Amino acid sequence: MNQLTPAEPVVVARDLVVDYLAAHGPVRALDGVDLAVDAGETVGVVGESGSGKSTLGAALGRLLPSRAERRHGSMHVAGHSVFDLAPQPLRQLRRDQLGFVFQDPIGALDPTMRVGAQVRRALRGRQPSPRRSTRDAVAALLDQVRLRDPARVARAYPHQLSGGMAQRVALAMAMAVQPRVLVADEPTAALDSQVRDEVLDTILALTRAAGTTVLWLSHDLNAVARRCARVVVMYGGRVVEDGPAHAVLARPAHPYTHALASSAPSHARPGERLTPIPGRPPLLAGPAPGCAFAERCRFVVDRCATERPPLARVNGQAVLCHRAEELRSTAALPLPARPTDIPAEIGGGR
């Protein structure tokens, strides 16, 4: 099953381009994504709606809706080229190597089926140890995601669960097969803030114990940076910044990351005025001629609009910005809004 050397990345996207076909023409969702994730990494993928992060997550399992079309590039998961697989091996890959957790926890469970039956289906094909019955296996799995009273949850229908409980069930089903990669698409966006932390703790503890690589897609830069070692920032269908969480948060190298961090109200100090990003996220119809952020960027120069920025390395970060080097040397992108509240614990997760 494991044909990979540990050094080889478990997820590799190369210049991946995906379009959605709409009535009025194509909309570009991914505009050339390059990303490599090593086995066991926990990566936060941050972006607003329309940034392409959900499309990227879906592309990992080739779960794109039928009106989406890959135009270019490749996606490799555990050594398989996802877009070149025949249906049967593709299902095999989804079943054995991939786990997904989606935003709407209750919607992701079949409303007409008891939870236990659904979990059992996820376990099907797995060999539970011969001494244990399937029922025990289901209970054990539900117990693993820290659900109190697993037997009762197994008997319940999804609509009888709270959002937090349902998300734990979804996690249990995704982790039932001990996948190599878990894609969590805004797993806590629909949850109340008290249970949010608990669910995230469970996800991360479980994946760490299983050695599962995690791609956590989120719109919340700070929440992601607090728990992931590595942060990937997406904008306009591209990865614009990629690096260690503490570095990305403390010294963002891309003007967009910087602007995003300084426009978050939860980090404004009392009496301080937010600096909003003007305009709105782009809607691409084809390849962006230059940098997709150019028209909203404070540091824009002529070539930003006409020339696609090449990959630059700044500090520990990989950045798609023409002026990355220059901005770092002039220290144009400090984060005045973020004084000292992120000490060394960042990046360590919990």
Next chain:
Amino acid sequence: MNQMSIHRDGSVEPPTPTPTPTPVLELDRASVVFPSGPPWRRRRVPAMREVTLQVSAGETLGVVGESGSGKTTTAMVALGLRRPTTGVVRFEGASMPRRRRALAGRMQVVLQHPQWSLDPRMRVGRSVAEPLVVAERLARRAANTTSGAINGSSSGSITDAVAVMLEKVGLDASVAKRHPHELSGGQRQRVAIARALITRPRFVVFDEAVSALDVSVQAQILNLVVDVQAEYGFGALFISHDLGAVRYVAHRIAVMRHGCVVETADTETFYRTPEHEYSRQLLEAL
């Protein structure tokens, strides 16, 4: 022009609005109970329990709470759209009139969903003008029944008012000729704010007004709310599940949970150490 924003710019001290003798809006131990279940086994589900709140002129009261905490019910009660089962609602010192239309133009609301905040079949200009047209028509009718006619504004002056208002919220006046689907979510929320403010209301409710917006657009609208509030001096109820956003725009914050207000305190407190344990949880989750 705006004392409030001077406070807001840079000063670390919390902006304290000049206290007015009577609050613009006051909820006095208001409770709302929904009946539920079949008629023969009617259960009563409380959505608001003895909620007491006051909003002064020029003050923004933030209400923060999870879904199901009763904050939207609180908004509906404050707007007079729902009568409390028990308790009193007072607007400018007087209890809510029996006919809600008596308040036309003096109270407005900005709601959550940008795609539905404006009538999709109406041009933006007409949407913005609507509250003003309604208020003037009602005023004229009231004047006709009591004394003689008063001079209402012509359609020209309404168009002007719309243009002024649109510019005030950072949009070009030409937006008035467009339909909502031609605008982005952030622009539509700006229009919704213009529509709410065109009658110079004394009290405005913002119910999750930025929650559905993109992160990078939220800050624009939050700043706009802060600015117009400072300029027009209305009392505001800013409701959100996001403590970060509430803390940014509000002068005082009420925390709701299970239909109760568990803590009300100055915003300052919510940057440091709120008293109630639940408030602390919310703060930590930021």
Next chain:
Amino acid sequence: MKRLDWLSRCGLICLMVLVAAAVAGWFGLAGDPAAIDGDRLRPPGAAAWLGTDDLGRSLLPRLLEGIGATLLLSSLAVLVTAVVSTALGIVAGYVGGAVNEAVLRLVEVLYAFPSIVLAILVAAVVGPGRPAAMAAIVLVTIPLMTRLVRAAAATVASRDYITSAVVSGVGMPTMLVRHVLPNVGGTIAVQGTYALSIGILVEGGLSFLGLGVQPPQASLGVLIAQGGIYMVAAPWLVIAPGVVLVLAILSINVLGDGLRDRLEPREARSLT
């Protein structure tokens, strides 16, 4: 403005051709429908393009007259339905509460009758004839249309722009006319289209049973019923009006589908 797909446009064109034919027949361009001009039951040919009937009347002008009668009768009935259903549906959906409950009950009772059965009851009460056919169409289509308009109005009533209009002091009549009606217009258009096809179906069925339009007045149902008697000897007497009837219903249905798909686009998902 998104346009209709080609299939729906074909439906629209087909419908317009039928209307044009009916108008042409009305102006006598195809001859006098009552004139007896030759042999009885003559097959289609140069003299009478669609053959002649049992009295020796040419079928073509009678067919055009029938198209006109059927379309006019159904359209008038659907117009009545549209007005009644829109009024009931909008008020029930927006106001809710007891009004909603009452309208739903009424609709439920009408809905409990299978359409032809209800039409038969109407014919029994009113007596066979054109008024019976119209009343039957109205009563059959009202529950279908009211239900959907009500549901659409209820959805609109929960929208933010309605709440904010209420807060602004917009009164009920203005609200219904300015905000609710325009926003359920799509539903009314789609359901009105479907109601028209049901109307044609009901008129045809009722007239076929001899309970709707009465000869010598023509309608597509009457022509099919009368032609049925001579089916074996002169199949064209049934086939021509039958094809026209099917064509009319089909093009209206296809048009309705197209309108609906445009108003409620749905996303498909692949299972692989």
Next chain:
Amino acid sequence: MRLFTWWLRRALSGAGTLVGVSILIFIAVRAMPGGFAETILGPFATEEQRAELAERYGLDQSVLVQYWNWFTAALSGDFGTSMVSQQPVGAELASRFPVTAQLTVMAILAAAFIGVPLGVLAAVRAGGPGAGGRGAVVGRLAGGLGVSLPEFVLGSIVVYLFSRYALGLSVGGYVPLGDDPVGNLRAMLLPAAVLSVFAISATARTTRDAVLNVLVEPYVTAAVARGETPWAVIRQHILRNAAPPVLVLLTTVSAYLLGGAIIVEYLFNLPGVGSYVVHAVGRRDYAVVQAGVLLAAALFIVLNVVVDLVVGLIDPRLGVTTAGRRT
């Protein structure tokens, strides 16, 4: 328990509808222009005839009492006497009902076993590769044609073809199922087939819509993401969740078929309820019309209540009363 109370409410509401329907039928016949007696006896009736009629129908009693007597009698199967044949309507209906029922059931079975799979196929194909291609248009057109083909047109053509050319099946010659099952099926196959065309197409169309609605649900995406095969997803998740709207449609379709059966019986000369009622209208035999219409409506209402129960068993969310609050 919750399900039971929910269903009980549905059943009570069905009973209410039945009462409403009966009132409507009663009023419709009693309130005819010219008055009830006039309508039945004609303008040249003698005083004696009038008196006899008044006595038989209790016309001297209050309308409420008249209604009550009629309705309670109808519930116990007594629909009065036919004006024309002077025979009890109930007995005649009972002898004719099996024909109509058999016709309708055959068509419904065809709808369920042909229409539902076609609809599922169409929906799944719509999401698959090559969606929106020529196949989709042909499917749309075929489905549209099916629901646009009235029984009286299709039936007339079928009658013509099968009477003109020897095609193996004859038109007419009905024998009861109990007497000669083969002969019965030979006689019923054509009428049932004519009736089925609409049922199959309407079912396929609604099934397609219902399945398309389920296909976009997150739990379908989640199942696909777990690597389940398309067939497993269809069987385990899609069919169960698409079943409620399809079942509800099937009741509507069966109501329609009860109406369509009238036309088919008339056309194929079958001794069913439909032809009985149609002839009764022509003869102004109102007791028969009342009874036939009431029977059709009552069947539809009962069917609805039964389907509600089944739907409630499939979807556990039904019957959960939600507090009317928005947050």
